[in-house]
Amino acid sequence: MARRVANTNQRSGAEPGAGRVGSVAKRQTALLGTGVALGLLGVGATLAQPWAIGKLIGAVSAGASLTGSIITVAALFCLGAFFSSLQSYVIGRAGENIVYDVRHGLVGRLLRADLAEFGKWPQGDIITRTVTDTSLVKIALSQSLAQLIISGATTIGCVVLMCTIDLSLMLITLASLGVASTLAIVLARKLRGAALQNRDDTGAFGSGVQRVLSALPTVKASRAEPRETARIGALAERARRSGIRVNAYNALLVPSMNVGTQGALAVVVGAGMAWVARGEMSMADLTTFVMYLFQLVSPLVMVFMAIGQFVQGRAAIERVDKLAGLPQEGGGAADAGQGLAPTGPLPAHHPAIEFHDVRFGYRRGEPAAMTQVLHGVSLSVPARGLTAVVGPSGAGKTTLFQLIERFYRVDGGRVLLGGRDVEGLPLETLRGLVGYVQQDSAAMRGTVRENLTYAQPHASEDDIREALEMAGLGAVVAGLPQGLETELGDQGSGLSGGQRQRLCIARTLLQKPAVMLLDEATSHLDSDSERDFRDVLRRVSRQCAVIAIAHRISTVIDAEKIVVLEDGRVRATGVHRDLMENDALYRRLAGSQLHAESGPAATAGDRARGEPWAGPLPSAVGRPPWGGLNEQTVRLRPIGIEEQW
Numbered sequence: 001m002a003r004r005v006a007n008t009n010q011r012s013g014a015e016p017g018a019g020r021v022g023s024v025a026k027r028q029t030a031l032l033g034t035g036v037a038l039g040l041l042g043v044g045a046t047l048a049q050p051w052a053i054g055k056l057i058g059a060v061s062a063g064a065s066l067t068g069s070i071i072t073v074a075a076l077f078c079l080g081a082f083f084s085s086l087q088s089y090v091i092g093r094a095g096e097n098i099v100y101d102v103r104h105g106l107v108g109r110l111l112r113a114d115l116a117e118f119g120k121w122p123q124g125d126i127i128t129r130t131v132t133d134t135s136l137v138k139i140a141l142s143q144s145l146a147q148l149i150i151s152g153a154t155t156i157g158c159v160v161l162m163c164t165i166d167l168s169l170m171l172i173t174l175a176s177l178g179v180a181s182t183l184a185i186v187l188a189r190k191l192r193g194a195a196l197q198n199r200d201d202t203g204a205f206g207s208g209v210q211r212v213l214s215a216l217p218t219v220k221a222s223r224a225e226p227r228e229t230a231r232i233g234a235l236a237e238r239a240r241r242s243g244i245r246v247n248a249y250n251a252l253l254v255p256s257m258n259v260g261t262q263g264a265l266a267v268v269v270g271a272g273m274a275w276v277a278r279g280e281m282s283m284a285d286l287t288t289f290v291m292y293l294f295q296l297v298s299p300l301v302m303v304f305m306a307i308g309q310f311v312q313g314r315a316a317i318e319r320v321d322k323l324a325g326l327p328q329e330g331g332g333a334a335d336a337g338q339g340l341a342p343t344g345p346l347p348a349h350h351p352a353i354e355f356h357d358v359r360f361g362y363r364r365g366e367p368a369a370m371t372q373v374l375h376g377v378s379l380s381v382p383a384r385g386l387t388a389v390v391g392p393s394g395a396g397k398t399t400l401f402q403l404i405e406r407f408y409r410v411d412g413g414r415v416l417l418g419g420r421d422v423e424g425l426p427l428e429t430l431r432g433l434v435g436y437v438q439q440d441s442a443a444m445r446g447t448v449r450e451n452l453t454y455a456q457p458h459a460s461e462d463d464i465r466e467a468l469e470m471a472g473l474g475a476v477v478a479g480l481p482q483g484l485e486t487e488l489g490d491q492g493s494g495l496s497g498g499q500r501q502r503l504c505i506a507r508t509l510l511q512k513p514a515v516m517l518l519d520e521a522t523s524h525l526d527s528d529s530e531r532d533f534r535d536v537l538r539r540v541s542r543q544c545a546v547i548a549i550a551h552r553i554s555t556v557i558d559a560e561k562i563v564v565l566e567d568g569r570v571r572a573t574g575v576h577r578d579l580m581e582n583d584a585l586y587r588r589l590a591g592s593q594l595h596a597e598s599g600p601a602a603t604a605g606d607r608a609r610g611e612p613w614a615g616p617l618p619s620a621v622g623r624p625p626w627g628g629l630n631e632q633t634v635r636l637r638p639i640g641i642e643e644q645w
């Protein structure tokens with residue numbers, strides 16, 4: 001019976017991302033409020049300055065004492081500067097807190113994201129959203145929001161005070177500014193669309209760069225540098241074009257306000273001077289009015305700049321919210337800690353792992369189309385000993401492991417660990433009991449020790465030494481310049497493929513799992529190391545259940561149980577000798593391997609016998625139509641090989 005309709009690990013479908021950033025910003029309300037309050041105090045001091053200067057001019061005209069007026073003006077200047085710098089510090093601090101909270105929360109959600117959903121996102125875009133967009137969120141939610149409030153308050157204050165000085169002059173001013181403001185609002189709308197496009201284009205560029213950098217040796221070996229440079233250049237060009245559009249709207253926004261305010265200034269000074277000449281207005285009032293108009297210009301421009309920034313920031317907020325809305329793993333009763341969480345080894349009377357009629361398919365594309373991979377798989381793995389899974393490429397071997405780890409959920413049937421459905425186990429418990437060495441051994445940048453103790457950060461020195469020895473890596477690590485403290489590069493570069501693989505095996509051994517999953521763990525090992533590794537497997541499989549996916553039948557030839565998987569179905573189960581007798585596919589797999597292993601030996605032998613080796617191909621050798629070796633190439637090969645041809 002098909003119990004589930006979706007194979008993602010999340011329970012409630014896509015999670016709405018909207019509002020996540022907003023709720024993070026709410027935590028900074030107190031600090032932002034303090035910043036805005038300080039800013040408004042600064043606004044008060046600034047708005048009082050023209051009034052105090054008007055008083056000073058009045059005192060000069062009346063021949064009165066100037067001391068009090070001068071002290072007031074100086075005090076207002078100092079207070080304005082003090083509040084403004086304090087406001088700027090407090091708002092900046094709130095901004096940094098916001099970006100920290102957003103990034104911290106986002107990384108947490110990314111690491112707990114459902115793998116099926118996570119895999120749909122280009123990694124470069126994820127990085128752009130996590131690093132660059134979050135910076136824009138900071139600017140939008142702190143600086144521009146505060147600027148909007150403070151400059152808005154200054155503008156309103158100026159307008160009110162100017163109205164009290166001369167209402168007619170103020171109406172003339174507002175009419176001149178109205179045209180510019182309308183234009184600015186239209187421009188701000190266009191800016192938002194352009195900013196959103198530019199963020200997406202920048203994300204696509206980031207993805208393109210990440211894609212080639214993660215496969216640089218392949219790019220070089222395929223001589224694809226010019227092609228990739230052109231392809232990524234085209235992405236950069238798209239980002240450049242949308243960036244220019246953002247810039248153009250930004251460039252129009254502020255000058256359109258400047259032109260409006262300068263026009264207003266010219267009209268006000270002309271009309272005001274005429275009224276002063278007719279005795280309808282005092283010079284002190286006109287001076288104060290013009291000073292307020294000057295004070296109005298800068299905050300008004302700031303309001304529109306802040307709108308521009310906020311609009312760009314909103315585009316970034318939408319992008320970050322969408323990423324933060326990635327469905328999460330777990331979330332069920334078991335993960336909330338209500339499930340019975342077994343600790344320590346699994347009960348010996350239960351099989352370690354059981355698959356009961358498991359059906360599963362990956363979903364790809366939008367709308368999702370399912371490719372059925374497992375068609376009713378049933379198997380069981382004893383609590384101790386080595387169980388091998390063999391089968392042709394694409395048969396679904398790795399998929400079995402992904403379902404044990406609950407990276408994906410089954411569409412039908414059940415997967416049991418120690419007699420309990422993995423669905424009912426908290427993920428933390430499940431993944432603590434199961435050690436997984438992946439096909440592409442995942443080593444990371446960091447020291448050898450950090451890599452080793454990744455799953456067991458507090459492992460003792462004795463345990464580390466034992467795990468290294470068991471994985472056959474003791475001598476290798478001892479020979480490294482700084483031993484365990486030797487730094488490895490990205491993806492563990494600095495070690496050979498085989499050493500990286502053994503490092504990952506040692507890491508899993510250190511975890512002392514109840515079930516150990518080894519996905520082609522010996523593919524990088526040479527014959528001697530493989531023989532040693534078989535001893536390791538023997539030793540480990542006495543302690544726990546070991547399930548090994550093996551392309552090399554020789555690694556698992558003495559396994560207690562071998563499962564042959566073909567096209568997502570269990571085709572046969574047994575020990576090596578039985579399968580050799582009874583299963584044609586197994587015989588073929590084992591046979592082709594023996595053949596493959598004897599091939600290179602013959603070649604090496606031929607070379608060792610000192611057969612003539614013709615060296616590099618002459619440049620005149622033509623390229624056959626299918627791109628492989630041609631007749632001349634064959635003739636250039638050593639005699640032993642030529643005979644084989």
Ligand SMILES: Nc1ncnc2c1ncn2[C@@H]1O[C@H](COP(=O)(O)OP(=O)(O)OP(=O)(O)O)[C@@H](O)[C@H]1O
Nearest residue numbers: 119362363364373392393394395396397398399400
């Ligand atoms: N993340 C994925 N999304 C979609 N399809 C997938 C995904 N991973 C694997 N598949 C498909 O599922 C099928 C089984 O893949 P799986 O990796 O389990 O095979 P395998 O037997 O381990 O192969 P190999 O021996 O080559 O590693 C393949 O056809 C593969 O294309």
